[in-house]
Amino acid sequence: MAKIHELSSVLADQIAAGEVVERPASVVKELVENALDAHATQIDVLVLESGVQSIRVIDDGEGIADDDVLTAFKRHATSKITSRADLFRVQSLGFRGEALPSIASVADVVLNTSTGTTGTSIHYRGGKLLKQAPAPLRQGTDITVTDLFFNTPARLKYLKSPQTELANIVDIVNRLALSYPAVAFRLVHNSKELLKTAGRGDLQQVIAGIYGVQNARKMVAIEGTTADYRLSGYVALPELTRASRQYITILINGRAIKNQLLTKAVIKGYGSKLMVGRYPIAVIALEMDPLLVDVNVHPTKQEVRLSKEPELAKLISTTITDRLANVNLIPSALTNLGSHRRERLNTDQLAIDLNAASSQHQTTAQPSMSQVAPSMAAAATEMAAEVSVSAAPEPLSAATPERTPAESQPIMISDARELDNTAVAAFDDRYQAETVDLPFGVATPEKTLAIEPVTKATSTPATAERFPALRYLGQMHGTYLLAEADDGMYILDQHAAQERINYEYYRQAIGEVSTDQQNLLVPIILDYPTSDVLKIKEQLPLLAQLGLKLEAFGGNSFIIHSHPTWFKAGQEEDTIREMIDWVLQDGKLTVAQFREKSAIMMSCKRAIKANHHLDDQQARALLEKLPTCENPFNCPHGRPVTVHFTNTDMEKMFKRIQDNHISQNTH
Structure with a gap:
C-alpha cells in the first residue's frame, strides 16, 4: 500500500x-x-x-x-x-x-x-x-x-482573553481606516459603535477619529519626495508620546506593514527630542512603484521586502527632522502636568469599554467614569498592547465652545453608544437606498477647522521667533529657573538646560575626526576575560579607526600608549573602557555613534545638578546661551528643558477668566 x-x-x-x-x-x-x-x-x-x-x-x-x-x-x-x-x-x-x-x-x-x-x-x-x-x-x-x-x-x-482579541480587531480596522481615508468605516461590537469614519479622504479627520481630536491637534503634517518614493502623513509633537512603538503606523501603497528599520527611522527623526522609553504617534504613508516592494514574503502580507530600504529610511528620518526643526516645541505646563493622569484614564477607560463590549448587550445606560474607575484596574492589566479605539470624532468647527480641562481630556475610546433594535434592524435597510446620508459628527469641509497644533510660534504675533526671549525672574529650590516673556511665564530645569548646552558644545568639539594623538606618560593597561579578549582582537581595526591603538600585553591584557587629543583630561581610562564596552556590546561602533554617546555622557556629568543655587549673573548667562542651541527644548535624554504657562492659563488659575468671559474686576 x-x-x-x-x-x-x-x-x-x-x-x-x-x-x-x-x-x-x-x-x-x-x-x-x-x-x-x-x-x-x-x-x-x-x-x-x-x-x-x-x-x-x-x-x-x-x-x-x-x-x-x-x-x-x-x-x-x-x-x-x-x-x-x-x-x-x-x-x-x-x-x-x-x-x-x-x-x-x-x-x-x-x-x-x-x-x-x-x-x-x-x-x-x-x-x-x-x-x-x-x-x-x-x-x-x-x-x-x-x-x-x-x-x-x-x-x-x-x-487570548476576549478583551485582547477585540483589541486586535480594533487595531486592524484602525490601520485599514488610516490606509484608506476615502472609505467610510464603521466598527460595531455587541451593538456598540467603537469606530466611525466619514470617508472624505481627509487623513486628519481619520486620525482625530482614532486618537482623539486633542491628540490630532498635536500632530503636524509632513511631506518628502525622492526619485523613487513619495512620503506624506502626520507625526506628533515630542510632547505627545506613548510607551510602545505600536502607535507608529507605516503604510506602503495603501498597505499597513511592519518594518523595524522604517519604524526606527521615524524615531531617529526625532533625535533627542523624545524621552528614553517613549515613542511618538505617527502615520507615515509611502507611495512607490510596486516593483520596489515585494509583498509576497509572508502569509498575512504584513511584512514586505523593500528595494533601496536604507534610502527610504533616510527620507523618513530627514523629513521628520526638518519638519520639527523650526517648530516651537515648548510644552504647555498644564499639558505636562496632566499627561500621566490622562494616559492612565485612557488605559482605564479602554479596559472598561472592552469589558462592557464583550458582555451581553444591555439596555441600561453605561455607568459614568467616576462610578466604575475603582473597579477596572485588574481589567486594565490584561491589555497586552496599547490600542486606540474611538467613536466618531467631535465636530471641529470654529464655533466649538471652549471646554474645561476635564472635558478636553483625550479619552481614546469614548462611551460606546448603545444601538437599539431599530437601529440594528435598519443597518441593512440603508443599503437599499441609492444615496445614504451618514451622520458622522464632523463639520462640513468648508467649515472644518484645520487640526494644526497650536504652537507658540503661531499663537500670538509677538512671539513669532522659534524660542522666546526670556527675562529672568528668580530661582526655586536651587533647581528651577523662573522667567517671563510677552506670552506668559516659563519654568526651566537648570540641569536639563545646561545639559543641552554642554551636549551641543561637546558634540561640536569632538565631532570632527582627527588623527592627532596625545602620548601618555604612564601607559594604560587593561585586563579582560578570555571571551572578551577574542572579541576585542576581532575589533582591533575598528578601534584603530576610532583612534585607539591597543597592543597585546601578554595573556589577557592590552596596553595603550596614546589616545585621541579630544579625550577629557582625567577621564582617559574611563572613556577608553566605555569605548571598548560599547564595541563588545554592539559588535560594531562607528566614530559618529561613539562621539554622540560621549557627548551625552560628558554633558550630563558637567551639568549643574539640582539643589545648586545660582546667582543672578549665572542664571541670566544660562538663559542667554539656551536659545543659541540647535534644539533648546529637550536635554539629550529627551526630557523637557522648559514648560510654559500662557497668560490665559494664569488668568484661569486666578479666576480672572470665568465661564469663557474675562472678568470685569481689575482689582
Missing part, C-alpha cells in the same frame, strides 16, 4: 488556515481587504463576542458574479493575478486566493453578493457547500462568519 497520498481539499484548506486565520482579527483583516479590493466606499464590520461568535462585513463594492462565487472558495483562486509578471507589480491587498477557502474550512460562512444585476447566496460549513440560492440585488457583498474554529478546538483554546 502506498504511504504517500494527496491531502483532501478540506484538510489542505485547514492547514492553510493555520497561517492565514490565526485569530478573529485575521478574519476581519482578510474580509475587509477583499472589500477594499472590490472598490467599496462604505465598509461596516459587526462583531459579536470579540469575533468568536460572529463576524459580519458588509460593503458596497463591485460584488461577485454568479459564475465566480463557487470558484472564489477554491484554493489559490483570485481575480488579481493572471501571470508571473503580475506578481511583481501587486497593487491589491489580497492576491493569494487563500482567504475565503481557509476561513470557510474552520467556520460557518454565509455569503450574499450581487453585482447589481444578479445576486447569489452561498453557505459553507467546515469547508463543505451546504446551500446555494439567489440573493437580493443590493450591490456589494455581505459575508457572515460564525462559530470560528468550531472544528479545530486546539486553535480556539489558544485564543
Whole structure:
C-alpha cells in the first residue's frame, strides 16, 4: 500500500488556515481587504463576542458574479493575478486566493453578493457547500462568519482573553481606516459603535477619529519626495508620546506593514527630542512603484521586502527632522502636568469599554467614569498592547465652545453608544437606498477647522521667533529657573538646560575626526576575560579607526600608549573602557555613534545638578546661551528643558477668566 497520498481539499484548506486565520482579527483583516479590493466606499464590520461568535462585513463594492462565487472558495483562486509578471507589480491587498477557502474550512460562512444585476447566496460549513440560492440585488457583498474554529478546538483554546482579541480587531480596522481615508468605516461590537469614519479622504479627520481630536491637534503634517518614493502623513509633537512603538503606523501603497528599520527611522527623526522609553504617534504613508516592494514574503502580507530600504529610511528620518526643526516645541505646563493622569484614564477607560463590549448587550445606560474607575484596574492589566479605539470624532468647527480641562481630556475610546433594535434592524435597510446620508459628527469641509497644533510660534504675533526671549525672574529650590516673556511665564530645569548646552558644545568639539594623538606618560593597561579578549582582537581595526591603538600585553591584557587629543583630561581610562564596552556590546561602533554617546555622557556629568543655587549673573548667562542651541527644548535624554504657562492659563488659575468671559474686576 502506498504511504504517500494527496491531502483532501478540506484538510489542505485547514492547514492553510493555520497561517492565514490565526485569530478573529485575521478574519476581519482578510474580509475587509477583499472589500477594499472590490472598490467599496462604505465598509461596516459587526462583531459579536470579540469575533468568536460572529463576524459580519458588509460593503458596497463591485460584488461577485454568479459564475465566480463557487470558484472564489477554491484554493489559490483570485481575480488579481493572471501571470508571473503580475506578481511583481501587486497593487491589491489580497492576491493569494487563500482567504475565503481557509476561513470557510474552520467556520460557518454565509455569503450574499450581487453585482447589481444578479445576486447569489452561498453557505459553507467546515469547508463543505451546504446551500446555494439567489440573493437580493443590493450591490456589494455581505459575508457572515460564525462559530470560528468550531472544528479545530486546539486553535480556539489558544485564543487570548476576549478583551485582547477585540483589541486586535480594533487595531486592524484602525490601520485599514488610516490606509484608506476615502472609505467610510464603521466598527460595531455587541451593538456598540467603537469606530466611525466619514470617508472624505481627509487623513486628519481619520486620525482625530482614532486618537482623539486633542491628540490630532498635536500632530503636524509632513511631506518628502525622492526619485523613487513619495512620503506624506502626520507625526506628533515630542510632547505627545506613548510607551510602545505600536502607535507608529507605516503604510506602503495603501498597505499597513511592519518594518523595524522604517519604524526606527521615524524615531531617529526625532533625535533627542523624545524621552528614553517613549515613542511618538505617527502615520507615515509611502507611495512607490510596486516593483520596489515585494509583498509576497509572508502569509498575512504584513511584512514586505523593500528595494533601496536604507534610502527610504533616510527620507523618513530627514523629513521628520526638518519638519520639527523650526517648530516651537515648548510644552504647555498644564499639558505636562496632566499627561500621566490622562494616559492612565485612557488605559482605564479602554479596559472598561472592552469589558462592557464583550458582555451581553444591555439596555441600561453605561455607568459614568467616576462610578466604575475603582473597579477596572485588574481589567486594565490584561491589555497586552496599547490600542486606540474611538467613536466618531467631535465636530471641529470654529464655533466649538471652549471646554474645561476635564472635558478636553483625550479619552481614546469614548462611551460606546448603545444601538437599539431599530437601529440594528435598519443597518441593512440603508443599503437599499441609492444615496445614504451618514451622520458622522464632523463639520462640513468648508467649515472644518484645520487640526494644526497650536504652537507658540503661531499663537500670538509677538512671539513669532522659534524660542522666546526670556527675562529672568528668580530661582526655586536651587533647581528651577523662573522667567517671563510677552506670552506668559516659563519654568526651566537648570540641569536639563545646561545639559543641552554642554551636549551641543561637546558634540561640536569632538565631532570632527582627527588623527592627532596625545602620548601618555604612564601607559594604560587593561585586563579582560578570555571571551572578551577574542572579541576585542576581532575589533582591533575598528578601534584603530576610532583612534585607539591597543597592543597585546601578554595573556589577557592590552596596553595603550596614546589616545585621541579630544579625550577629557582625567577621564582617559574611563572613556577608553566605555569605548571598548560599547564595541563588545554592539559588535560594531562607528566614530559618529561613539562621539554622540560621549557627548551625552560628558554633558550630563558637567551639568549643574539640582539643589545648586545660582546667582543672578549665572542664571541670566544660562538663559542667554539656551536659545543659541540647535534644539533648546529637550536635554539629550529627551526630557523637557522648559514648560510654559500662557497668560490665559494664569488668568484661569486666578479666576480672572470665568465661564469663557474675562472678568470685569481689575482689582
